[in-house]
Amino acid sequence: xxxxxxxxxxxxxxxxxxxxxxxxxxxxxxxxxxxxxxxxxxxxxxxxxxxxxxxxxxxxxxxxxxxxxxxxxxxxxxxxxxxxxxxxxxxxxxxxxxxxxxxxxxxxxxxxxxxxxxxxxxxxxxxxxxxxxxxxxxxxxxxxxxxxxxxxxxxxxxxxxxxxxxxxxxxxxxxxxxxxxxxxxxxxxxxxxxxxxxxxxxxxxxxxxxxxxxxxxxxxxxxxxxxxxxxxxxxxxxxxxxxxxxxxxxxxxxxxxxxxxxxxxxxxxxxxxxxxxxxxxxxxxxxxxxxxxxxxxxxxxxxxxxxxxxxxxxxxxxxxxxxxxxxxxxxxxxxxxxxxxxxxxxxxxxxxxxxxxxxxxxxxxxxxxxxxxxxxxxxxxxxxxxxxxxxxxxxxxxxxxxxxxxxxxxxxxxxxxxxxxxxxxxxx
Ligand code: GLC
Numbered sequence: 001x002x003x004x005x006x007x008x009x010x011x012x013x014x015x016x017x018x019x020x021x022x023x024x025x026x027x028x029x030x031x032x033x034x035x036x037x038x039x040x041x042x043x044x045x046x047x048x049x050x051x052x053x054x055x056x057x058x059x060x061x062x063x064x065x066x067x068x069x070x071x072x073x074x075x076x077x078x079x080x081x082x083x084x085x086x087x088x089x090x091x092x093x094x095x096x097x098x099x100x101x102x103x104x105x106x107x108x109x110x111x112x113x114x115x116x117x118x119x120x121x122x123x124x125x126x127x128x129x130x131x132x133x134x135x136x137x138x139x140x141x142x143x144x145x146x147x148x149x150x151x152x153x154x155x156x157x158x159x160x161x162x163x164x165x166x167x168x169x170x171x172x173x174x175x176x177x178x179x180x181x182x183x184x185x186x187x188x189x190x191x192x193x194x195x196x197x198x199x200x201x202x203x204x205x206x207x208x209x210x211x212x213x214x215x216x217x218x219x220x221x222x223x224x225x226x227x228x229x230x231x232x233x234x235x236x237x238x239x240x241x242x243x244x245x246x247x248x249x250x251x252x253x254x255x256x257x258x259x260x261x262x263x264x265x266x267x268x269x270x271x272x273x274x275x276x277x278x279x280x281x282x283x284x285x286x287x288x289x290x291x292x293x294x295x296x297x298x299x300x301x302x303x304x305x306x307x308x309x310x311x312x313x314x315x316x317x318x319x320x321x322x323x324x325x326x327x328x329x330x331x332x333x334x335x336x337x338x339x340x341x342x343x344x345x346x347x348x349x350x351x352x353x354x355x356x357x358x359x360x361x362x363x364x365x366x367x368x369x370x371x372x373x374x375x376x377x378x379x380x381x382x383x384x385x386x387x388x389x390x391x392x393x394x395x396x397x398x399x400x401x402x403x404x405x406x407x408x409x410x411x412x413x414x415x416x417x418x419x420x421x422x423x424x425x426x427x428x
Pocket of ligand 1: 141197306307
């Protein structure tokens with residue numbers, strides 16, 4: 001309702017302005033602020049695209065600078081929402097936030113003319129809360145394993161299928177390289193600091209060992225099981241051996257920094273790391289391969305956590321009409337194609353996966369399509385507004401295991417009681 005009123009007011013003002021100031025086109029232009037990330041090339045790519053849009057439409061767009069951890073970003077927006085702040089008009093929304101912040105975002109469905117039907121239905125469903133489309137899909141993420149093609153060839157190693165195999169290869173190559181004078185070489189890097197990124201990595205480990213999804217779709221707390229405990233113990237055993245101890249302070253960009261510097265055989269990361277590895281300032285340009293994350297144990301499964309970002313318009317924006325226009329432009333097929341080609345952002349529009357221009361630049365979009373299609377969601381739908389607390393309990397339990405403060409069995413047991421307390425009753 002509030003939006004309709006604002007929109008009416010905007011249309012009226014715009015009409016009056018046009019009548020009175022026919023010659024000054026910019027008189028009705030809006031000054032918009034967008035938050036569009038700070039990991040990898042998020043900032044540069046967004047700056048370029050929004051400047052182009054601004055030049056075309058006569059509006060102004062500035063970028064709101066955000067922390068690079070999804071967890072810190074959410075805390076910042078929660079604070080702004082509490083203050084009903086109009087500081088940011090277009091907001092980049094993590095796939096797991098929608099249930100928790102929907103009250104502060106406008107319903108986009110009256111403005112999209114059904115364009116969301118060209119995006120993956122599962123993401124559109126995720127972004128539809130109480131019948132309202134509160135965010136448009138922008139890009140998808142799924143965890144993948146990056147490896148050094150050149151090093152595997154040099155030591156006649158194969159691409160690992162299981163985590164155990166990965167750890168063995170990592171150890172052999174790391175030892176040989178260090179012996180040859182490459183003292184800073186590591187086996188495997190990932191996201192190990194206590195934040196949302198660790199939840200993503202750890203869900204992949206647990207699920208790859210068939211230890212479930214922390215909380216299942218029906219709300220059951222499933223984490224206290226032997227396979228989950230085993231997965232955490234296996235990963236903890238790598239720290240200090242094939243994984244540097246300071247992984248406990250690594251987010252996406254820190255892990256990528258080590259890998260791009262040529263200092264790790266394997267890395268777990270999202271697809272943006274592909275184009276970053278191929279840049280001219282990367283020491284590993286043309287030396288990188290991408291494959292599915294390994295299976296846990298002989299009977300495990302390949303698992304990738306589903307990630308990704310949406311664009312939404314704040315309910316407190318003073319320029320909702322222009323903000324919607326900018327959001328629609330950035331999420332459009334044309335722009336998603338450019339973002340895929342220029343920075344390997346994975347599109348949310350299935351048609352782009354068979355687009356020859358896209359496949360040429362990011363070949364694994366085609367070969368790993370199955371990984372993206374089967375990616376496992378974090379339990380944000382089942383736990384709704386409590387997801388962030390659930391995730392924090394999970395990443396803390398994982399962190400305790402990785403830093404040697406608890407073993408896997410004790411961690412998942414304690415986590416189960418933490419989750420029961422967070423749930424508080426039968427329903428989430
Ligand atoms: C990526 C994913 C996002 C996830 C975050 C964790 O940005 O797209 O969904 O929450 O990483 O660090």
